[in-house]
Amino acid sequence: MKVWKKFIKYYEPYRFLFFADMFCALVVSLIDLSFPVILNYLVKHFFIMDKIYIMKTITYIGIGLLIMYVVKYFCQYFIASWGHIMGAKMETNMRRDLFDHLQMLPFSYYDENNTGEMMSKLVSDLFDISELAHHGPENIFISALKILGSFAILLTINVKMTLILCAVTAVMVVFSFVQNSKMQRIFMDNRKKIANVNSMVQDSLLGIRVVKSFANEKLEKRKFGRANKNYLDSKVSSYVAMGKFMAGNSFFQGVLYVSVIVSGAIFITQGTVKATDLATYALYINILINPIDVLINFTEQFQKGYASFKRFIDVMEAETEIENRENAEVIKDVKGNIEYKNVSFSYDDEAYVLKDLSINIKAGKNIALVGPSGGGKTTLCSLLPRFYDVTEGAITIDGKDIRDITLESLRSCIGVVQQDVYMFSGTIKENIGYGKPEATDEEIIEAAKRANIHDYIMSLEDGYDTYVGERGVKLSGGQKQRISIARVFLKNPPILILDEATSALDNESERFIQKSLEELSKNRTTIVIAHRLSTIRNADEIIVINNEGIQERGNHEQLIEKQGLYAYYYNMQFEGLGA
Structure with missing residues (x-):
């Protein structure tokens, strides 16, 4: 019921369309149910009248029946078009909610979940949910009306024959229920297996350059083959279950016809049923069988949609973890004083990554962090x-606990330049402009100049409108890094984090970009994670950290004189014995 309540919530904005769809479904059902009644009446009371009267009246009856079917045409048009539009709108709303929620989930969620699976939930799962949203209520409503209406009318013809049909139908319902419970598990497995296929494809295509550089196309084909085969096996299981379900229901439909013929013959010989009534009875059996067929065929769609919606709910119920506190403030006029107060942190109750760590960084100072990986x-x-929240302790900016600051204003005052630069598929201008979406062309150009990338951009045929390719594949590592620096120049934050920003570059690119970073760091509180120690010699303070916490701190000269860990790392690099 919890799942269904959440599903029904998405109908609320479209209540008019929903009830109009149900009204049209009611009209269609009543028209279908009325035809055998009209035919039975005409056979018993009209066709036995005078031929002249029949010829005079049949035209009006024909026009009346034609009008009835014109009404049915418009109702079915509404169901087929606007019913689907309602489903598509619901799908759009679900996709929006899912995407918005994914944007709010913490890094820890992305650490544990694959992007390909998320794409599967955003695309194929939501399509199945949309089809269920449209066809589900309509199919169930029309089928229920026709089945109940047929039984009600059949009871007026012959109670005993109808009770026999009820008994066969009851067995059919029990059989369907049992098979459905089996299919539900299988279709949930289907969703997981196709998500694995999507994940495999995404990994292989995004890493296609690595694949080709290692000549591992055959390996990727084998990995994809396994994922594809697992999905096939799951689909085979679902079709075997569907085959049993449909064949079983088809058998029971045959039993319904057999029971009508056998019981009808017995009751005719007893004089309790007329042959004309049996003909009408047979017509209603067809009307009864049709909605049962609809429900049988709808079962696969229902199972797919239900399994997909459960996966959708699983994501929507994933905790965002990092949220604004109730009375969180917007931080303004940030000076950049940062303090880590007895900070400890662990991932998911595992061993502490950081333990009881305290650092005080004055505004405008340049602090470097050095130490081994991990x-x-x-x-x-x-x-x-706040990409992650501290497990213990607190972090303050200008004396305010960062948990008491709104996430948007907190992150707006911090610029990050990472080693692994991400380029969005689009133009150079769009990628630089990501640092300030409302920026003018002049501001973007100025940021590019300060990042020493303007001249290169202008040398390109399309200049700032040059398409960078997926993940910036048309740019070199140094060019991508300078564009990411231009983004931060455009953002103009008072606090800057440089996360090994030059470690993946060659010496020439590093020297070029180091100038841009020095320009970027002016008058900002800067935290540098250093891999190449030559880049941090001028830092105001160098902090040496390993898995046991802070080991040393001081400026370059002080730490070299100390001949401790920092001096060891520094000498390793410059003696060419390490990286």
Whole structure:
């Protein structure tokens, strides 16, 4: 019921369309039910009249019946068109809600879930839900009306024959219920298996350059083959279950016809049923069978839609974890004083990545974090914009706990330049403009100049309108990095995080970009995660962190004189013994 309540909620904005659709379904059902009644009446009372009277009256009867079917035409048109439009609008709303929720989920959710599976939920799952949203109520309503109406009319013809039909139908319902419960599990497995296929395709296509560089096309084909085969096996299971379901129901439909013929012959010989009544009875059996066929064929659609909606609900119920507190404030005029107060952090109750760590960074200062991979440097920086929340302790900006600041204003005052730069599919101008969506062309050009990328952009045939390709494949690593720096120049935040921003670049590109970073860091509180220690010699303070916490702190000269861990790392690099 919990799932259905959430499903019904999406009908609320379209109540008029829904009830209009149901009204049209009611009219269609009544018209279908009325035809055998009209025919029975004409056979018993009209066709036995005088031929002249029949010829005079039949035209009016024909016009009346024609009008009835014109009404049915418009009702079915409304059901087929506006009913589907309602379903499409509901699908759009669900996709919007799902996308909005995905935007709010924390990094920890993306650490554990594959993008291909999320795409499957956004596209194929929601299509199945849309089809269920439209056809579900309509098919059930029309079928229920026809079945109940048929039984009601059949009872007026012969009670005993109808009770026999009820008994056969009851067995049919029990059979359907049992098979449905089996199919529900199988169709849920279908959804998971096709999500795995999507995930496999996405991984392979996004990493196609790595695949080709290792000549591993055959490996990728084998991996895809396994995922594809698993999906096929799941589909085979679903079709076997569907085959049993449909064949079983078809058998029971045959039993319905047999029971009518056998019981009808017995009752005719007893004089309790007329042959004309039996003919009408047979017509209503057809009307009874038709909605049962509809429900049988609808079962696959129902199972797909229901399984998809449960997956949709699973995502929508995933906790956002990081949210604005009730009285969160918008932070303004940020100076950039940052303090980590006895901060500890762990992922999902695992061992602490950071433990009881305290750092005080004055506004405008340049602080460098140094240490081995896995020491918690990136995690420490990720806590500042609340990509993750601290497990213990607190972080403040200008004396305010960052949890008491709205997420939007907090992240607006922090700029991040990462080692792995992400380029959106679009133009260079759009990618730089991402730092400030409302920026003018002049502001974008100025940001590009400050990032030392303007001259290169102008050398391109389409300039700022040059398409960068998916994930920026048409640009070099250094060019992508400078565009990401231009984004931050455009954003103009008072606090800056440089997460190994030059470690993946060659020496020439590093020197070029280092100038841009030095320009970017002026008059900003800057936290640098350093891989190449030559880039942080001028930092106001260098903090050496490993998995046991802060080991050393001081400026470059002080730490070299100390001959501790920092000096060890520094000498390794410049003696060419390490990275």
